Amino acid sequence: MDTPQPILEAQDLRKSFGTLEVLQGINFSLLPQEMVFLIGPSGSGKSTLLRCFNRLEEPTGGKIIFDGVDLMSPDVNINTMRQQIGMVFQQFNLYPHLSVTKNITLALRKVSKKDSSEADEIAREMLKRVGLEEKANAHPDELSGGQQQRVAIARAMALEPKVMLFDEPTSALDPELVGSVLQVMQKLRDSGMTMVVVSHEMRFARDAADRVAFMSEGQIVEEGEPGAIFENPQQKRTQDFVSEISR
Amino acid sequence: MEIFLDSFFNFQIMSEASPLLIRGLGTTALLCLVVIPLGLIGGLTVALMALSRSPWLRWGTIALIDFFRAVPPLVLLIFIYSGLPFADIELSPFTAVCVGFFLNNSAYYAEIYRAGIESVGVGQMEAARSTGLKKIQALVYVVLPQATRNVLPDLLSNTIEVVKLTSIASVVALQELLYSADMARSVTYNSSPIVMAAGIYLLILWPVVRMLSNLEHKVGK
Numbered sequence: 192m193d194t195p196q197p198i199l200e201a202q203d204l205r206k207s208f209g210t211l212e213v214l215q216g217i218n219f220s221l222l223p224q225e226m227v228f229l230i231g232p233s234g235s236g237k238s239t240l241l242r243c244f245n246r247l248e249e250p251t252g253g254k255i256i257f258d259g260v261d262l263m264s265p266d267v268n269i270n271t272m273r274q275q276i277g278m279v280f281q282q283f284n285l286y287p288h289l290s291v292t293k294n295i296t297l298a299l300r301k302v303s304k305k306d307s308s309e310a311d312e313i314a315r316e317m318l319k320r321v322g323l324e325e326k327a328n329a330h331p332d333e334l335s336g337g338q339q340q341r342v343a344i345a346r347a348m349a350l351e352p353k354v355m356l357f358d359e360p361t362s363a364l365d366p367e368l369v370g371s372v373l374q375v376m377q378k379l380r381d382s383g384m385t386m387v388v389v390s391h392e393m394r395f396a397r398d399a400a401d402r403v404a405f406m407s408e409g410q411i412v413e414e415g416e417p418g419a420i421f422e423n424p425q426q427k428r429t430q431d432f433v434s435e436i437s438r
Numbered sequence: 439m440e441i442f443l444d445s446f447f448n449f450q451i452m453s454e455a456s457p458l459l460i461r462g463l464g465t466t467a468l469l470c471l472v473v474i475p476l477g478l479i480g481g482l483t484v485a486l487m488a489l490s491r492s493p494w495l496r497w498g499t500i501a502l503i504d505f506f507r508a509v510p511p512l513v514l515l516i517f518i519y520s521g522l523p524f525a526d527i528e529l530s531p532f533t534a535v536c537v538g539f540f541l542n543n544s545a546y547y548a549e550i551y552r553a554g555i556e557s558v559g560v561g562q563m564e565a566a567r568s569t570g571l572k573k574i575q576a577l578v579y580v581v582l583p584q585a586t587r588n589v590l591p592d593l594l595s596n597t598i599e600v601v602k603l604t605s606i607a608s609v610v611a612l613q614e615l616l617y618s619a620d621m622a623r624s625v626t627y628n629s630s631p632i633v634m635a636a637g638i639y640l641l642i643l644w645p646v647v648r649m650l651s652n653l654e655h656k657v658g659k
Binding site for chain 2: 245247270271272273274276277278280282284285286287288297298301302343346347350
């Protein structure tokens with residue numbers, strides 16, 4: 192059997208803010224249908240790495256290869272590529288002036304050029320998948336944080352991305368609302384979606400992830416199956432982090 | 439008392455002057471219809487330039503905004519109308535007023551828009567861009583509607599100021615409402631036309647001021 196081609200790859204990826212080098216030469220690859228968690232202490236560069244994957248953050252060096260295309264190449268239309276890379280944010284970032292349906296259909300209408308009825312149909316389908324059909328006409332401020340995040344996931348899913356990036360999707364949620372979001376992510380995972388998740392939900396990482404990458408000081412220090420990383424970390428920094436979080 | 443009423447509230451004179459004042463009001467209205475949209479469009483453009491990533495464009499624009507906010511509009515207007523002819527640039531009163539108001543209003547509206555755009559979190563732009571929207575699309579569909587809503591009271595308040603400020607067009611002999619009233623005053627040797635002009639401004643602007651007050655109250659909550 193052929194080794195599957197990675198869908199997303201970072202090669203010697205670097206990012207500096209002024210003199211501070213936040214990513215110090217990251218090599219990372221993601222296979223189709225894989226779910227990988229990026230973990231590590233705050234300031235270790237996880238979110239920056241995730242945000243480099245769709246160039247919301249411009250890398251200062253190295254390469255990002257998505258589906259065989261070098262995203263840093265000057266002739267790449269980043270807007271077309273971004274449609275294939277869904278992103279979910281810590282603060283949900285729903286558009287407060289638009290209804291739930293319009294939040295989902297905006298990019299479908301303006302970027303994918305679908306007509307309204309088709310876009311609305313897709314929105315309905317996506318809302319069903321995150322269990323919020325009845326909120327189609329609500330505005331974001333009428334929803335709980337968990338519901339808002341599920342709409343944000345539906346918004347990203349509507350574009351049928353090949354990869355989805357989650358930037359601390361549950362960190363801004365009250366504890367009792369976390370479960371519903373994780374459930375939706377689990378469902379996505381079961382449907383075969385390829386996902387990279389920055390999260391502090393270690394139990395979820397342990398249960399759901401195919402692979403966990405531990406980052407510290409702008410480097411991936413260690414990566415492997417969740418069992419290996421959490422039960423039997425090899426590196427000192429990983430050991431310290433794991434023992435810290437499992438206290 | 440009779441002298442007071444006769445000089446300020448002489449209805450006979452008011453009715454004689456009214457055709458003139460109504461024509462003046464027409465010019466004021468036309469002026470507003472030109473300078474308000476121009477100012478809004480200019481202001482938005484200037485605000486976007488002031489938020490540009492290029493430092494040259496950004497600082498250049500901010501310097502221009504500061505300049506036109508600091509120069510008194512009357513000085514600017516007289517310079518354009520009476521000063522520029524020395525460089526062989528002669529403008530009609532109406533055009534001179536439009537140019538002066540465009541420069542002055544754009545600077546004021548720009549500052550309001552800029553505050554509005556900055557009041558919308560960066561997350562909104564990022565979310566929009568992450569779905570493949572171009573920057574201009576993200577601005578038009580996501581950022582600007584929220585920005586405008588956030589500063590609606592300020593935009594409205596500035597617009598009221600602009601309407602009132604059109605009266606300075608009288609100094610370049612543009613026959614708008616105040617000029618017409620003053621002309622009627624000098625012909626009739628009576629101040630009632632001026633009072634009438636004030637009354638017309640009041641009549642038009644008072645409902646808008648009331649609405650603004652309600653709006654500010656609602657937004658403030």
